[in-house]
Amino acid sequence: MIKLENVSKIYGQGSGAVHALKPVDLHVPKGSITGVIGTSGAGKSTLIRCVNLLERPSTGRVLVDEQDLTALSESGLRKARHDIGMIFQHFNLLSSRTVFANVALPLELMGITKRDIRDRVLPLLELTGLSDKAASYPAELSGGQKQRVAIARALASRPKVLLCDEATSALDPQTTASILTLLRDINTQLGLTILLITHEMEVVKTICDQVALIANGELVETAEVGDFFTAPRTQLGRTFLNDYLELEPPRNLLERLLEAPGERTHPIVRLAFRGDTASAPIISRLSREFDIEVSILEARIEDIQGRTLGLMIAELMGPTAITQDVLTFLNKLDLHVEVLGHVQRND
Numbered sequence: 001m002i003k004l005e006n007v008s009k010i011y012g013q014g015s016g017a018v019h020a021l022k023p024v025d026l027h028v029p030k031g032s033i034t035g036v037i038g039t040s041g042a043g044k045s046t047l048i049r050c051v052n053l054l055e056r057p058s059t060g061r062v063l064v065d066e067q068d069l070t071a072l073s074e075s076g077l078r079k080a081r082h083d084i085g086m087i088f089q090h091f092n093l094l095s096s097r098t099v100f101a102n103v104a105l106p107l108e109l110m111g112i113t114k115r116d117i118r119d120r121v122l123p124l125l126e127l128t129g130l131s132d133k134a135a136s137y138p139a140e141l142s143g144g145q146k147q148r149v150a151i152a153r154a155l156a157s158r159p160k161v162l163l164c165d166e167a168t169s170a171l172d173p174q175t176t177a178s179i180l181t182l183l184r185d186i187n188t189q190l191g192l193t194i195l196l197i198t199h200e201m202e203v204v205k206t207i208c209d210q211v212a213l214i215a216n217g218e219l220v221e222t223a224e225v226g227d228f229f230t231a232p233r234t235q236l237g238r239t240f241l242n243d244y245l246e247l248e249p250p251r252n253l254l255e256r257l258l259e260a261p262g263e264r265t266h267p268i269v270r271l272a273f274r275g276d277t278a279s280a281p282i283i284s285r286l287s288r289e290f291d292i293e294v295s296i297l298e299a300r301i302e303d304i305q306g307r308t309l310g311l312m313i314a315e316l317m318g319p320t321a322i323t324q325d326v327l328t329f330l331n332k333l334d335l336h337v338e339v340l341g342h343v344q345r346n347d
């Protein structure tokens with residue numbers, strides 16, 4: 001539904017030029033929710049603003065529903081933007097207009113009659129849970145309600161795509177959850193394709209199907225969310241995930257962790273189990289079949305959109321030759337294994 005081909009953005013010129021976005025290729029499938037995640041200044045806003053050409057890319061093409069936006073005239077672009085709604089971190093509502101009038105604004109600009117505007121706005125207020133707030137002014141609303149108004153307004157022109165720039169970053173966790181639920185409902189009910197940017201893994205975990213990781217203006221990794229949370233492919237992906245999961249070996253162990261195995265060391269492994277592969281049977285199988293002990297240092301279960309993800313950091317306590325066999329065995333199973341390092345044996 002959205003295709004970025006070789007899209008880059010340089011702000012300014014000469015010695016003051018900022019390469020905010022290096023050439024990026026990104027595909028957002030129709031009906032999906034795709035999250036772009038990255039740290040501050042990574043180029044997330046630049047990327048999303050290039051999609052509706054709020055920023056004109058320095059190179060490349062932007063296709064939305066197979067239409068090349070970069071090739072359109074100003075009037076063609078205005079029309080194409082009806083297919084692309086956008087919401088922002090700070091809502092950007094007009095304080096002098098009521099909730100109803102804020103949602104109606106894009107329709108007024110499109111020249112739609114008053115009666116038709118009413119027929120479109122009221123169901124949107126209903127959808128976003130604002131029916132009783134139609135006559136209220138933004139100043140009378142909570143942050144979550146303001147974002148609902150912004151969502152209703154973004155949907156007024158019946159877009160195919162919704163762009164969200166840190167839409168929940170100004171909200172508390174509970175309100176964030178309710179806005180994310182609303183976005184998920186809109187995605188399923190209206191079949192709307194959503195591209196959102198965030199710096200929070202929690203947002204990605206809660207509603208995204210696909211995730212793209214961006215750093216220093218470069219797209220580092222793109223993955224299905226389930227895959228990303230089980231086995232990120234890049235070092236940066238692993239850093240993001242580990243920071244989020246806070247699944248690090250205990251500090252006293254970290255201090256003893258050696259990079260290479262030695263004569264008398266045990267491997268420390270991080271295991272990620274997906275789906276029904278329960279952790280307990282694997283551990284008992286290792287003990288039984290290889291006659292080693294497995295010391296579990298950290299473990300927990302995460303729910304990733306209804307799918308179970310088990311995480312564990314463990315020490316494989318056996319002679320080197322056997323622990324090597326264990327690692328080979330684990331690598332053949334449907335789980336993700338990472339050797340974090342080695343510790344000196346105490347025995």
Ligand SMILES: Nc1ncnc2c1ncn2[C@@H]1O[C@H](COP(=O)(O)OP(=O)(O)OP(=O)(O)O)[C@@H](O)[C@H]1O
Pocket residue numbers: 011012018019020038039040041042043044045046047199
């Ligand atoms: N209009 C502009 N003119 C010059 N430089 C800009 C402009 N907008 C952004 N930049 C620079 O481009 C880089 C990427 O900025 P961008 O706003 O896209 O990052 P971001 O990932 O959205 O960050 P944040 O999480 O803080 O919102 C930054 O170095 C920023 O300073």
Ligand SMILES: [Mg+2]
Pocket residue numbers: 044045046166
């Ligand atoms: Mg930003």
